[in-house]
Amino acid sequence: MNTGIKIENIEKSFGTNPVLKGINLEVPSGQLVSILGSSGCGKTTLLRIVAGLERATSGHVYFGDELQDQITVEKRAIAMVFQKALLFPSMTIGENVAFSLRASKNPPKDIEKKVEDMLELVKLPGFASRRPGELSGGQEQRVSLARALMRNPKVLLLDEPLSALDANLRVEMRNFIREIHDSFEMTTLFVTHDQEEAMAISDKIAFMESGILEQYDVPESFVSSPESQKVAKFFGCRNIFSGIVVGDTFETAFSPLMLGKRQSKGSLIAVRQEDLKITKEKTMYSFEAIVTSWQFVGSRISIKCEVKNTSNQDTTEVIIESDRFAAFEVNEKVHVSYDPSRLHVISRDN
Amino acid sequence: MKVIFRPLFLGLFVFWIFFPFISIIIWSIAAGWRFPDLLPEQYSMRGYAIAFDPQGDIIRGVITSTLIALIVGIIATAIGSAAGRAIAMYDFKMKKAFQFLVLAPLIVPGLAVTMGIQILFIKYGLSDTVRGVILAHLIPTVPYVVMIMSGTFANFDRSYEEQGQVLGASRTTVLRKITLPIVLPGLAVSFLFAFVISWSEYILTLLVGGAAVKTLPMVLFAFLRGSDLTLVGAASIVFMIPPLILLRFTSKHLVGRSSSVTGLGSV
Numbered sequence: 001m002n003t004g005i006k007i008e009n010i011e012k013s014f015g016t017n018p019v020l021k022g023i024n025l026e027v028p029s030g031q032l033v034s035i036l037g038s039s040g041c042g043k044t045t046l047l048r049i050v051a052g053l054e055r056a057t058s059g060h061v062y063f064g065d066e067l068q069d070q071i072t073v074e075k076r077a078i079a080m081v082f083q084k085a086l087l088f089p090s091m092t093i094g095e096n097v098a099f100s101l102r103a104s105k106n107p108p109k110d111i112e113k114k115v116e117d118m119l120e121l122v123k124l125p126g127f128a129s130r131r132p133g134e135l136s137g138g139q140e141q142r143v144s145l146a147r148a149l150m151r152n153p154k155v156l157l158l159d160e161p162l163s164a165l166d167a168n169l170r171v172e173m174r175n176f177i178r179e180i181h182d183s184f185e186m187t188t189l190f191v192t193h194d195q196e197e198a199m200a201i202s203d204k205i206a207f208m209e210s211g212i213l214e215q216y217d218v219p220e221s222f223v224s225s226p227e228s229q230k231v232a233k234f235f236g237c238r239n240i241f242s243g244i245v246v247g248d249t250f251e252t253a254f255s256p257l258m259l260g261k262r263q264s265k266g267s268l269i270a271v272r273q274e275d276l277k278i279t280k281e282k283t284m285y286s287f288e289a290i291v292t293s294w295q296f297v298g299s300r301i302s303i304k305c306e307v308k309n310t311s312n313q314d315t316t317e318v319i320i321e322s323d324r325f326a327a328f329e330v331n332e333k334v335h336v337s338y339d340p341s342r343l344h345v346i347s348r349d350n
Numbered sequence: 351m352k353v354i355f356r357p358l359f360l361g362l363f364v365f366w367i368f369f370p371f372i373s374i375i376i377w378s379i380a381a382g383w384r385f386p387d388l389l390p391e392q393y394s395m396r397g398y399a400i401a402f403d404p405q406g407d408i409i410r411g412v413i414t415s416t417l418i419a420l421i422v423g424i425i426a427t428a429i430g431s432a433a434g435r436a437i438a439m440y441d442f443k444m445k446k447a448f449q450f451l452v453l454a455p456l457i458v459p460g461l462a463v464t465m466g467i468q469i470l471f472i473k474y475g476l477s478d479t480v481r482g483v484i485l486a487h488l489i490p491t492v493p494y495v496v497m498i499m500s501g502t503f504a505n506f507d508r509s510y511e512e513q514g515q516v517l518g519a520s521r522t523t524v525l526r527k528i529t530l531p532i533v534l535p536g537l538a539v540s541f542l543f544a545f546v547i548s549w550s551e552y553i554l555t556l557l558v559g560g561a562a563v564k565t566l567p568m569v570l571f572a573f574l575r576g577s578d579l580t581l582v583g584a585a586s587i588v589f590m591i592p593p594l595i596l597l598r599f600t601s602k603h604l605v606g607r608s609s610s611v612t613g614l615g616s617v
Contacts, residue, residue, distance in 0.1 A: 053512055073515040080516035086509055090531030103519035103527070151518055 003064055003077070003154035003187050004029040005050060010059035012045055012211075019045050021211045023059070027204075032181045032188040034198035037208035038234070043191045044159055046208070050189060051157050052076050063155055079148035080157040083164060085140035087132035093119070093143055094128030100151040114150065121180075122146040138169045145177070149184065156181070156188045162197065170194075174201050195222075195235055207231055223272065228348045232270040238319040239271040245345055254307040254316045255287040260340030268346040273321040275342040278303065278328055279335045286337035289318055291328050300324060305336060378583030397584030408585050411566035415549055416592060418480060418565060422487040422548035423541045429488070430495025430540060431533075437496065438503035456493045463489055464557050471558055478562035486558040487551055491544040498543065502536030535603035542600040546593045 005027040012020040019042045027033045035043040048054040050061055052073035061068045068076060079100070087096050097115045101107050108114065112128075119127055122142040132140065141161055148156060158177065162170045178201040181188045192198050198205050199219040206216045215227045226232035232240055243252040250257045250269045257269065279286065289305035296302075301324050306315040318336060328334055377383065378397045380390035401408045433452050437445070455463060464486055468477065476482030510532060514524040530537070552567040559565070566589055573582050 051516055053516070073512075074518050074520055078516060080513070082509055082513060084507075084509065086507075086513040088510065088514075088528055088531075090534075099514070099519070099527075100517040103514070103517060103523050147517065157516070 003185075004031075005155060005187055005189065006060075006062040007046070007050065008060045008062070010046065010049060010061070011057045012042070012049065012054070013057050019211050020049075020056070023208075023211075023213050025206055025213060025216060027187055027189065029064070029187055030185065031203040032178065032190060032201060033204045033206060034190045034192055034202040035206045035208060036192055036195060036198040036234075038193055041208045042211040043193075043208050047080075047157050047159050047189060047191050050155070051078055051080050077154040078157055079151045079153035079155075080159065081141070081144050081148050081161045083160045085132075085137075085144040087135075087140055087143055087147075089132055091132075092128065093124070093130045093132065093135070096132070096143060097128070097147045097150055099147060118146045118150055119143075121149075122176075137165050138173060141165065141173065142176075145180065149180065152184075154186055156184075156186050158188065158190045160191055160193065163193070170197065171200075177201060199223075207234065209234075224342075225344050226270055226346060229268055229270075229346055232346060236272075237270045238273045238321075239276070240346070241269050241271065241316065242267055243269060250343065250345060252316070253309040253311050253314070255310065257287075257338065257343055258285050258340040259343055259345070263343075263345040264347045266345040266347045270344045270346055271338060272342065273302065273319045275339060276318070276320040277337045278305075278320055278322060278326050279337050280327075282335050283337040285340055286335040289334055289336045291330050291332050291334055293330060294328075296324070297321065301326065303328070305334070307336075374583050374586045376583070377579050378587050380580055380583070383579075394580070397580040398587075400581055401584040401588050407564065407569045407572075408566070408588055411564055411569035412588060412592070414480070414564060415566040418484055418487065418563075419545045419548040419592075421484050422491055423545040425484070426488055426491040426495045426544035426548075427499075427537055427540045430492045430544075431499045431537065433492070433496045434499025434501075435503045437500040439506070439508060452496050453493050455489050461553055461557070464554050468557060477558060478560045480559075480563055483555050483559040483563045483565070486554040487548040489554070490551070491547045494543045494547065495540040498540045499533070499536055502533050506533060538600045538603050542593075542596055545596055549593055 005025070007023055007025040010020050010023040011018070023042075023046060025033075035046060037043045045054060049056045050068075052068065052071065056069075063077060087093070088099065091099070094112070094115045095102075097118055098111050101111050101114065115128055116125070119125055122145055124139060124142055124146070127135070127139075127143070132143075135143065141164075144161070161177070162173050165173060174197050177188075177190070181201075190198070190202065199222070202219055204217060205219055205222060207214045207222065209230045215222065215231050217227075222231060222235045226235060226237065229240055241250075241252045241254075241257075243250050244267060245251075245259070245263065245265055246256070248259050250259055250263075252269065257271075278291075282288075287307060289307045292304045292306050294301050294303045300321055303320045303322060303326065305318045305320060307318055308315055320336060376390065379393045379395065381392035381394040381396070383390040400406055403409065433448075436442070437449055437452070442448075467486075471477045471482050471485075476485060506529075510528050511524050514528045515521075519527065550567060551565075552571060555563060555565050555568060559568075566585075570582070570585050570589060573585055
């Protein structure tokens with residue numbers, strides 16, 4: 001059965017404040033898609049509209065071919081996990097997990113067995129009789145996931161379920177979510193503000209900004225070929241230069257940069273800092289710069305350089321990320337080399 | 351100095367609270383207690399024998415008062431909870447005016463309101479009836495419930511209800527299985543307040559119920575007008591028992607961790 005999600009021209013306003021501006025998104029059946037964006041971009045509102053918790057001002061939501069607009073929350077084939085685990089405090093863990101079964105009109109007879117199997121799946125065997133307050137944050141979120149899966153949903157909606165957990169646990173849990181998604185036949189929408197999380201587990205990413213879907217693509221594209229300046233910046237690109245495409249080159253204020261592949265027209269170019277290298281000698285694709293400062297970024301170093309503009313008296317700042325053994329001195333004149341195939345002309349500059 | 355003053359003040363405070371009770375307890379078992387004796391010369395259980403006489407006014411008053419207070423407690427808690435939730439969780443037009451109207455009976459004397467509605471009560475045949483007394487008792491009780499429940503719902507995370515809905519539960523199931531257990535401390539305290547206020551109400555009962563509805567405070571006042579203080583003492587003790595029993599079961603919600611849920615403590 002096709003359980004893909006189709007979001008068609010969704011608009012949503014709170015009072016006079018528009019939060020979603022014509023969102024169109026198709027999630028193929030069985031895929032895990034992340035809705036990524038900074039706080040307030042409208043990603044959670046979109047998820048709540050898909051769940052039926054919020055009514056869109058206009059537009060439609062389909063699961064497969066079935067229009068969902070008139071279907072109430074409890075009748076949609078969904079399950080949702082929120083940012084907080086929201087385990088019902090008056091119930092044991094087992095009762096929490098069994099909630100959807102007991103809430104249904106025809107509760108199955110072997111509820112306890114199903115609960116135990118589900119708890120085993122989320123690696124919490126024997127926890128059925130415990131109370132919510134006795135669990136750690138990670139364990140609570142596992143129970144919340146088990147409770148959602150118990151409904152056997154066609155569509156699983158996850159609203160930043162990992163944001164309250166510490167860094168190590170987040171990595172463990174995100175992999176776990178991917179495993180769970182793969183072992184169930186369902187389509188998953190995963191809302192997050194963490195690009196690393198989205199890149200790690202998604203089949204595709206829908207990046208949103210100010211209520212607009214900026215780019216919807218496979219994770220790699222957001223790094224190699226961002227469609228807009230906002231996307232490039234969000235995914236950590238530190239070097240975005242303006243200029244024009246002239247033949248096979250992109251003319252910037254400081255140097256023409258050779259383009260390695262046929263690129264679309266645009267007035268901005270994204271050059272990722274890890275794709276630049278500092279060399280002592282001039283290479284086929286390089287430009288001259290002066291090192292102004294550097295600092296550690298994790299186990300690597302970020303080097304700030306100044307490049308003299310050819311078109312005016314100003315300078316352009318270039319950031320290079322390198323391993324920590326790069327040989328240079330501050331104020332030293334160096335060459336910054338690049339790989340033309342890694343440069344990307346941004347087609348939309350917003 | 352601190353070491354001396356703390357127990358001294360505590361002792362004085364406890365004495366101030368409990369002295370009237372001690373006096374009532376002694377009166378209830380005194381066979382005769384004349385001034386300037388510190389304690390009665392003789393003791394007797396005569397007061398309790400009359401108080402617990404199944405055919406007596408006191409037991410009948412207890413039954414009537416219990417029935418009225420229980421019904422008032424349930425209705426006030428239901429109405430006040432809905433209003434409290436609306437105030438705490440929703441924005442709507444004229445919210446401030448609604449809040450003021452709901453809480454007005456706390457400021458406007460209930461007596462004045464009752465004087466006003468008495469004509470209406472007579473017109474609709476509610477005067478001198480238990481139904482009329484119950485309605486009148488809702489005037490001073492509902493505002494307290496609204497205050498407590500708006501505090502409770504202000505601390506209530508609505509996401510729990512949404513979580514229930516996305517797990518396939520109907521609104522009724524969500525209310526029964528999720529919301530009610532979470533706000534139960536608030537409901538218990540609301541019921542306690544409404545019960546105790548209704549249980550102790552005299553003036554409103556007198557005006558609406560007249561001589562037809564004899565609640566325990568009415569009986570107690572009748573005894574007070576006589577001069578049998580032993581009977582008054584025993585009746586007063588009986589008067590205190592039901593609220594104390596109720597307090598026993600709800601006290602855990604008045605203090606400690608769950609007090610924040612009832613809006614009486616800090617979160």
